[in-house]
Amino acid sequence: MLQTTTLTVTFLPGGEEIEIAPGTTIAEAAHQAGINISVPCGGKGICGNCRVTLQEGEKPEPTAAEIRLLTPVELDAGVRLACQCELTGSAVVQLTHVPQVVGKKGLRHLQLRGVPLDANVKRHVVRLGAPSLEDQRSDFRRLAEAVGASCIDLTAAADALRALPAALRADNYQVSATVVGCRLADVIPVYAAAPCYGLAVDIGTSTVVAYLVDLETGQPVSSAADHNPQIRHGADVISRVEFANTSRNGLIELRQEIIATINDLCRAAAEQAEIDPRFIYEVVVVGNTCMHHLFLGLDPRYLAEAPYVPVTDEPVSARPADLGLQVNPRGNVYCLPCVAGFVGADTVAVIVAEEMTRQPYPALAVDIGTNGEIALWSGEKLYVASCAAGPAFEGAHIERGMRASPGAIDHVELADGDLRISTIGEEQPVGICGSGLFDALAVALESGAVQPTGRMTNAAEAAELTNGIRDRLVGEGNDRRLVLAANHNHRGEVYLSQKDVREIQLAKGAVRATLEMMLEYAGLAVEDLHEVLLAGAFGNYIRAESALRMGLLPPMPANKVRGVGNAAGSGAVLALISKREREYASQVAAQAQHLELFREREFQNRFAETMMF
């Protein structure tokens, strides 16, 4: 063997880890870890665009290209060119902060039912009569009466009033007036053709997604997504709460991190749509209760200790500048209501997106993120509950987990006694994303590679397996793994490990136990459910068959299970474009009965059962 050692590289902010051979460039290591670093010049070291920061670890001598393209101050601070810098020791690399997914493709996660456009933000184009001694109405009253049909109690921000006289007179009293709620936010001469946008933000524990929406058409036009940077303080909400409680300025730090990320996403989505973020007049925010609290800077301490009380679960309106959001300063930020300490605005948004409580039949919605949230509509009553699923369903803590980007295994099936995989973009496999993970586990169970207890079939038992599967099972005990793709061109082996199976097992067990107890509480049988909605960043991709095979859901016909994509994001978009749907969200939150299941002894018993496959 030429290589006697491997180095470990950790990438921030996502926390992806990869083992590499010494001498591998950072760009190559990132690629192996499933991360795309843009290398515009093709790695020739001439454009200087692939900057990253080497935060920890041995710093190799700068190459000639790095010396040419980076300043001494940058080099001192650890800034390097990813395509040039060959790692000589284990390292922690901070990626330059660009959102991971930007553009229209993120919009495919949205499933928006048709609602009439009736946004809280409205742009009015009006032509007013000029004042005269016979018509001495003030500038503001003149404008207010022209837009009055939709808002009888119009008021105005002082800034908007300051701009009013000049704007009215700039183009012969033809103006575009943007009204937020019943407050005049902007008055601009018509010729300046100011647009009017909103942003719907879904703050997940692991992932943050923003959708930019044209408020004059109600259509989403671009999106941006990124890791939740708070992930560095811990993968689940409990560790965030702990960090907030125990670190000096912990809460402030957590808040600043999420605000900075939302501002980045906002800029990226706006740039994509070629608009200025100051034309974003409203931001609707959903997230679980902890994310909601951290976003608002509210102490999350009491969420995490009995009796699990939020600071507020009502809708919150705030001004962008009060929260640090860089959109129109006369705009509004609206946080959808939460229900309880662990059932947040994201669950409310899922129910809104699917109009669950407007349906006459029972249905179940499972929002599978780091924190699993489940809503059960009995046809008359709405029950909600939560369970700690852990980050497995979002690809974190999965050894070769990655997000759904090119090279990710997104589909696995059994064929001819072996596995058949497909990857996003049909690229060489570099990792496994959520849907691939569910598929891989389902196939592993079906093929016998994983036992119903979750233990991987050992060598002694492997005789029962097909040759194809047996050959893919390598390693022993806790290092045992099912290889999905061999190590091509040093891109690393992609596999499902024993540890991965245990992570998923805990997650699905918690979800399954919770939803079973909810059904019992509501006096419903599985057969009574008209449909089961699978939501979450990965929800849209998960095949119903895999979810059923791995036992996330109790046995039922697969055609009752429907992936609804990022339904929390869809609900946020609906609340952005429709005041009626926003009001509906408040009704949903008020109506929801929260079931506190963790404290029931029954839950522990049930969990022990539901962990089994």
Place this chain on the structure above:
Amino acid sequence: MLQTTTLTVTFLPGGEEIEIAPGTTIAEAAHQAGINISVPCGGKGICGNCRVTLQEGEKPEPTAAEIRLLTPVELDAGVRLACQCELTGSAVVQLTHVPQVVGKKGLRHLQLRGVPLDANVKRHVVRLGAPSLEDQRSDFRRLAEAVGASCIDLTAAADALRALPAALRADNYQVSATVVGCRLADVIPVYAAAPCYGLAVDIGTSTVVAYLVDLETGQPVSSAADHNPQIRHGADVISRVEFANTSRNGLIELRQEIIATINDLCRAAAEQAEIDPRFIYEVVVVGNTCMHHLFLGLDPRYLAEAPYVPVTDEPVSARPADLGLQVNPRGNVYCLPCVAGFVGADTVAVIVAEEMTRQPYPALAVDIGTNGEIALWSGEKLYVASCAAGPAFEGAHIERGMRASPGAIDHVELADGDLRISTIGEEQPVGICGSGLFDALAVALESGAVQPTGRMTNAAEAAELTNGIRDRLVGEGNDRRLVLAANHNHRGEVYLSQKDVREIQLAKGAVRATLEMMLEYAGLAVEDLHEVLLAGAFGNYIRAESALRMGLLPPMPANKVRGVGNAAGSGAVLALISKREREYASQVAAQAQHLELFREREFQNRFAETMMF
């Protein structure tokens, strides 16, 4: 004569001018000009508290005390001790900015009718039940339900939510919650005994007055008044508008000046009441339309050119920080509505203070400030109009004019063929305040010292006068003057000059012409008026007889004329302590019919008549 020259000293920000002998100290000159400079050490040059700035003029050598108590940088900048610095040439002296009147004595200008306390700001002291697994309501909902009786749609400022969990738990869920409108502004443990105050501000063209009101009792507790610092850019509103239009950053400068003064007044009034300004939760502001615009930073340009259109005449709510006011940042600033370009919120406040439109009988209110505003209630309709009275009625442009502070002549009457004067505090006379001015003119007219045309009786005509009066008339032509008090101890002669008479003549002519035309427009005779209210900073002091004798008002029984003090300030206080009265102000503004009289040719004819005495 030992002294062959006199020096002229001008004091800023008030613009008081005084002639002094060379070698007079600044403190002594100020005293002669009717200004009190506090000299705590009695002028011994040991405390250093009487600092002023010598802005223009010859700078005398610093005394030993000044070298000891002032830094070289201060001396370079012209800072001097008023008790030490003996002037050697004419000079402009900037007084250190301390409000001129602070304390309870300013409250005597208020005439508050009894209204039930129903302020927009309310402090609730509540004791909540602790949360439990059976009662998982959020902190905010728990509180909202406890204060819910008065506000069903309570929302909360993000800052208030941030403080909520700790405040609730600090004293076993006993808190004081301060609610502004329907927005939670502060939550403080009960033991911290947070008070709850409001500030009513009357921004006059020449004078700004602030009243601090305890919002738990509805009682004003202290006040502070000062010059409007914008006076340096011109005494009347038109010159302010010009400055805003023609100076670089003129509008910003004007706004900053008034905001700084209000902050000074606020601090002074709060200090007097021994509270922290952060417990001031609402500021209600009245002023004429131009002052209102400058306060809000609105371009006043179109107020001053036909068709005289305000930017807004609706009530304006804003957050203190948006305007730069240093009170509770979660508080509210509320500007009462205006009516027209020259009929402002101050007039509305006068009508509110006196409930004019709730009376069954016709009445007239005259608010005599730099801009005269007149309201006529016919018993059914409300008419308002304005006239440019000039600053004479506020003591400016009157040669020995001063405000109503110790040493001011406040009363003049005829007795035994001569004048009898009295001064505030029975001190040596140093100037003449508004009421004294009106009295002096009335007496001058009655005694024959001033002719009905406004010309002072010359030496040739003086034979008709009593000896006492004749001896007091000195000087010739435009320098002719009626001496009210001789030059005692170099405090300067106090007199009514020919120029003073001309200033008053213009002012009263404008007011009289306007109110006569209003009566005609409304189809009312003077006899129909049930009463005439005289408002304004000086209104309370003016004797009805003097106002009638000098012809400010048409002939009528003196008992119909009632001084109502600073009725604009009273109206502002009422709007601060009662939502009903605040609503009434909006009704008054909406109901008022503005009469644009200046453009009527009839006005000019009338004015020529009404200028005569």
